[in-house]
Amino acid sequence: MDSSTALALDDTQVGEPNVPVGPAALLRGTSRGLEMVVDARAPLDAITAALEKRLGEAPAFFRGSDVRVTVDDGPLGAGYLARLDELAQRFALRIIEVTAARTVAAIGEAVPSKPNLAAGSAPNAFEEEEPTQAAGAALIQKIAGLEDPATSDEPVMLADTELTELVEHLPETPEAFDEPTQTSIPRTLAPSPEAALPHDEGTRLFVGPVRSGVILDHVGHLIVFGDVNPGAEVRATGNIVVLGRLRGTAHAGIGQDVGFILALRLEPQQLRIGRKVARADSDTPASDAEIAYATGESIVVERYSGRLPRNLATSI
Amino acid sequence: MGRAIVITSGKGGVGKTTTTANLGTALAQLGHTVVLVDADIGLRNLDVVMGLENRIVYHVVDVIRGKCTLQKALIKDRRLDNLWLLPASQTDDKDAVTPDDMKTLVMELKGSYDFVLIDCPAGIEQGFKNAIAGADEAAVVATPEVSSIRDADRVVGLLAAAEVPARLIVNRISPHLVKRGDMLSQADVIEILALEMLGAIPLDDQVIATTNKGVPAVLEGKSLAAKEFIRIAKVMAGHEVEAKSSVGFFSRIGRALGLSATA
Numbered sequence: 265m266d267s268s269t270a271l272a273l274d275d276t277q278v279g280e281p282n283v284p285v286g287p288a289a290l291l292r293g294t295s296r297g298l299e300m301v302v303d304a305r306a307p308l309d310a311i312t313a314a315l316e317k318r319l320g321e322a323p324a325f326f327r328g329s330d331v332r333v334t335v336d337d338g339p340l341g342a343g344y345l346a347r348l349d350e351l352a353q354r355f356a357l358r359i360i361e362v363t364a365a366r367t368v369a370a371i372g373e374a375v376p377s378k379p380n381l382a383a384g385s386a387p388n389a390f391e392e393e394e395p396t397q398a399a400g401a402a403l404i405q406k407i408a409g410l411e412d413p414a415t416s417d418e419p420v421m422l423a424d425t426e427l428t429e430l431v432e433h434l435p436e437t438p439e440a441f442d443e444p445t446q447t448s449i450p451r452t453l454a455p456s457p458e459a460a461l462p463h464d465e466g467t468r469l470f471v472g473p474v475r476s477g478v479i480l481d482h483v484g485h486l487i488v489f490g491d492v493n494p495g496a497e498v499r500a501t502g503n504i505v506v507l508g509r510l511r512g513t514a515h516a517g518i519g520q521d522v523g524f525i526l527a528l529r530l531e532p533q534q535l536r537i538g539r540k541v542a543r544a545d546s547d548t549p550a551s552d553a554e555i556a557y558a559t560g561e562s563i564v565v566e567r568y569s570g571r572l573p574r575n576l577a578t579s580i
Numbered sequence: 581m582g583r584a585i586v587i588t589s590g591k592g593g594v595g596k597t598t599t600t601a602n603l604g605t606a607l608a609q610l611g612h613t614v615v616l617v618d619a620d621i622g623l624r625n626l627d628v629v630m631g632l633e634n635r636i637v638y639h640v641v642d643v644i645r646g647k648c649t650l651q652k653a654l655i656k657d658r659r660l661d662n663l664w665l666l667p668a669s670q671t672d673d674k675d676a677v678t679p680d681d682m683k684t685l686v687m688e689l690k691g692s693y694d695f696v697l698i699d700c701p702a703g704i705e706q707g708f709k710n711a712i713a714g715a716d717e718a719a720v721v722a723t724p725e726v727s728s729i730r731d732a733d734r735v736v737g738l739l740a741a742a743e744v745p746a747r748l749i750v751n752r753i754s755p756h757l758v759k760r761g762d763m764l765s766q767a768d769v770i771e772i773l774a775l776e777m778l779g780a781i782p783l784d785d786q787v788i789a790t791t792n793k794g795v796p797a798v799l800e801g802k803s804l805a806a807k808e809f810i811r812i813a814k815v816m817a818g819h820e821v822e823a824k825s826s827v828g829f830f831s832r833i834g835r836a837l838g839l840s841a842t843a
Contacts, residue, residue, distance in 0.1 A: 473774050475737030476730050493733050493772060511772075 289314040298331040298357070302348070304338045311344070312351055319355045332361040360465065464502070472508060474498060494533060506530075522558065524576060526568055530554035537563055582613075584686045584696040585816070586715035586744070590731030592702030594723045595751040595781070598791050600699040601629045602806070603719075605796040606813035608663035612694035615654065615664040617686070619711035620701035621676055624668035631658065631794025632665055641669040644681045650688060659799060664693070674706040679713030686714025695816075704738060712739065718746040719778060719816075724753055724764035729772055736773060748775040749812065754783040779812040781805050 288306030292299055302311055319326055331352060333345075345362065352359050468482045472490025478497075480486065485502035492498055496512035503524050504516045510527035515536035517523020523537050529550045535542045537556065542563040553568040557576045566573060587600045597620075604616045618626035621641060627633040638653035643666070650666075657663035666689070669676065689696045700711035712718065718739050722732040732748075739746045750766045757763035766780045781787075784805035790797045797806040798813075814821050 475740075476733040478737055491772075491774070495730055495734065 287314065291315060291318045298326065298329045300331055300333045300348070301336055302333060302340070302344075303336050304340050304344075308341065308344055308347055312347055315348075315351060319351075319357075323355055327356040329357055330360045331357045332363065333359055335362065335364045338364075467502075468500075474512065476512075492527075517558070522576070524555055524557040524572070526553065526555040528553045530556065530565060535563055535565075582690040582692075582694045582696055583717065584690055584698060584715045586619075586698040586700050586712050586718045587721060588700035588708065588711065588718055588735055588739075589702065589721040589728070590704060590735035591722075591728045594721050594728050596702075596721050597625045597629050597699050598787060598797075599719070599721050599749060599751065599781070599809075600626060600697050601791075601796045602787075602798045602809040603813050603816065604663060604695070604697045605657075605660065606798045606810045607695050607697075607817060608657070608660045609798065609810070610813060610817055610819065611662070612817060613662045613664075613692070614695045614697065615666060615689050615693045617666045617689070617696060617698045618668035619677075619682070619698050619707065621668045621707065621710075622670065622673045623701065624670050626699050627655075627665060627667045628794060629791055630665055630796065632667070633794075636667045639667045639669040640685070641672045641676045644677055644685065650685070674701070674710065677710050679709050682710045682713040684714075704735065708735075708738075712742055712744055715744050718744045719749050720746050720773075720775065721749045721751050722769060722773065723751050724758075724766065724769055726764070729764070729769055733773055736775060746775060747778045748773055749778045750780040752783040753780045778815055779808050781808050781812075 288303050288310035289312075290299075290301040292301070300315065333348060349359055465482065465484045467485040467487060470480055470486065470488045472488050472492065474480055474488060474490070474492045474496040476493050476495030480488070480496075480498045482500045482502075484500065485504070486498060486500035487505045487507065488498060489507050491508040492506055492510045492512040492514065494511045497515070498504055498506070498510075498512070499515040499518055500523075501518045501520065502516070504514050504526070506514070506525075506527035508527070509529040510525070510532050511529075512532065513534040513536070514525045514527075514532055516525045517538040519538075521538045525532075525535055525537065527550075530544075530553075531550050532544055535544070535556050537558040540558050540561075540563050542556070542565075554565050555568040555573070555576075556563055556565045557573065558564075559575060587596050587603070589596050600616055604614045608614045616626055616630070617640065618624050619640075620626070624639075627636055632655050635655045638648040640653065642648045643650050643653045653666055655665045655667065657665065686696055686698065696714075698711050698715055701707035720732050720736055720739070722728045736746050748770065750769050753766055754763055758765045766777070770777055782804045784797070784803050786800065786803035787797045787805045790800055797803055798809050800806060801810075811821055
C-alpha cells in the first residue's frame with residue numbers, strides 16, 4: 265500500500281539558517297509515476313542539491329522518466345523552475361506537470377491538504393498519495409507561467425466564484441434550439457484574470473474511471489478511456505474526448521474560444537467550453553455519441569456522426 | 581498471516597457496522613479466527629451491535645498508548661470462541677490514532693487471526709485514513725441511493741490512490757421496489773462504480789430487529805439477509821459458492837440466495 269517510497273533528503277538542510285526543518289525536496293514513485301515534491305520555502309540550492317544527490321544515486325534508473333513536480337508551501341520563486349528543468353534535462357527527465365499542493369485545499373473539494381513537508385511531521389502514505397492521484401484541484405502551471413512572479417500566485421484558472429454564481433442563476437427552462445438534441449443556456453463568463461496560455465503539453469490519455477471528487481486538469485487535449493462519474497471534473501485547454509459516459513463536468517477550451525467535448529454518452533452535470541457554461545436540460549440518457557461545441561453565443565450538442573461539424577472543423 | 585479487510589462507505593448510515601458484525605460472525609461460523617476492529621474512535625458502535633458493550637475494559641486507544649496489552653483489550657464473543665472484538669474508545673477523537681499506529685496494530689493482529697475486519701467510520705477524513713492504513717483490501721458498502729453511490733465512488737477513488745483493492749457490497753436492496761422501477765438496481769450501482777461485486781444484501785426487517793438486540797443476524801440464520809451475509813463471507817474466504825450474484829437482475833439474485841442457503 266505504501267508505494268510512495270518517500271526518500272527524505274533532509275541532510276542538505278543542515279546548517280541553513282531560518283529554514284524550517286525538513287526535506288527541501290523529495291523524489292518518490294507514485295502510482296502515476298515519478299514525482300518531485302519541492303518545498304518552495306527552501307533555498308534553491310538546497311532543493312537542487314537534494315534532488316541531484318538522489319538522482320545521482322541511480323541515474324540510469326531515472327533516465328527517460330516523466331516526472332511531475334509538486335510544489336509545497338506556496339509559489340516557487342523566480343528561476344526555481346528553470347533550474348529544476350535544467351536539472352531534469354541533465355538526468356534525461358521530462359517535467360510533464362507542475363502542480364501547487366497548497367491550492368488543493370483552497371479550492372474547496374474535500375481533498376485532504378498536502379502535508380507540510382517542512383513541519384517535520386511524519387506524513388502518512390495516504391496523504392502523500394492523494395493529491396497527485398486525485399490531481400485534486402491542483403492546477404497545471406506551465407514552467408513559463410511560474411517563472412513570472414506576477415503570475416505565480418494566480419495560476420491559469422477560471423474565477424470559480426463567478427462561475428458558481430452564474431450557474432446558480434441559470435433559468436429553469438432553457439431556450440430551445442432547432443438543431444441540437446440537447447440545448448442549454450450558454451452564458452459568457454465575466455472576464456477572468458486568465459494569464460497567458462501555457463504551452464501545450466500535447467494530448468493526455470487517461471484511463472478511467474474518473475471518480476467523484478477527482479479533477480483532471482490538462483494543458484492540451486484530453487482523452488479519457490472510461491467514464492467520468494458524477495462529481496468528477498475534466499478540464500483541458502484543448503478538446504476533450506470521453507470514450508465512455510460523461511456524467512460529471514467537462515471544461516474544454518480553457519482560455520480559448522473554441523473547443524469541443526465529445527463523449528460516447530454525453531450525460532454531463534455541466535459543460536463548459538471556453539467561457540461559456542451549459543447545463544444539460546434533460547435527464548434522458550444519451551443513446552449515441554454526441555459532441556458539444558461553442559458557436560457564437562451558445563453551446564450546442566449534436567449527435568456525432570463520425571466527423572466534426574463543418575463550422576467547428578474550420579476553426580480548429 | 582491473516583487478511584485485513586476494511587469495511588467502508590464514505591456515507592454514514594449505510595450499514596458498515598452491521599455488515600462488519602455479520603460478516604465477522606459468518607466468517608467465524610465458517611471456522612476462521614476473526615477479530616473485529618472498531619476504528620470509529622469516539623463513536624463506537626460495533627460493541628453494541630455485537631452485544632459486548634458491557635465487557636469493555638480497555639480499548640484500541642489504550643493499546644496504542646501502551647496502557648494495556650493487545651490481548652487485554654480484545655473481547656471474546658459470547659457465542660463463538662473464534663470471534664474477537666477490539667473496541668473503539670468512546671472518549672477520544674480520531675486524532676488519538678495515526679495511520680502508522682493502525683498499520684502496526686493490524687499487522688500484529690494479522691499474525692494471530694485469519695481475518696481482521698476493520699469497521700471504518702463515515703467520512704473521508706482522519707478516521708478513514710486510519711481505518712484503511714493497515715488494510716489489505718476493502719469492502720465498500722453502498723445502498724442503492726444516488727447519494728450513497730456518489731460517496732462510494734469518491735471512496736473507491738481514494739482507496740485506489742492508497743492502492744487498496746476494493747469490492748462492492750450493495751446493502752438494503754428492496755426487490756419489489758426494484759421491480760417497480762422505484763429503486764436503483766444493483767446493476768445500476770455496479771454500472772457507475774465499476775467494481776467487482778461481493779454481494780447484495782436485501783432490505784430485511786430481521787436485520788434491524790436482531791441488530792438492536794445485539795445479536796448479528798447471521799446467528800439467527802433464517803433471514804434472506806443473513807443468508808447473503810453468509811454467502812459473502814464464503815466468497816471472501818474463498819469457499820466454493822454455487823451461484824454468483826455479480827450479474828443480472830434481482831430475480832437472479834433471489835435464486836442465487838436460495839441456492840446458496842446451505843449454512
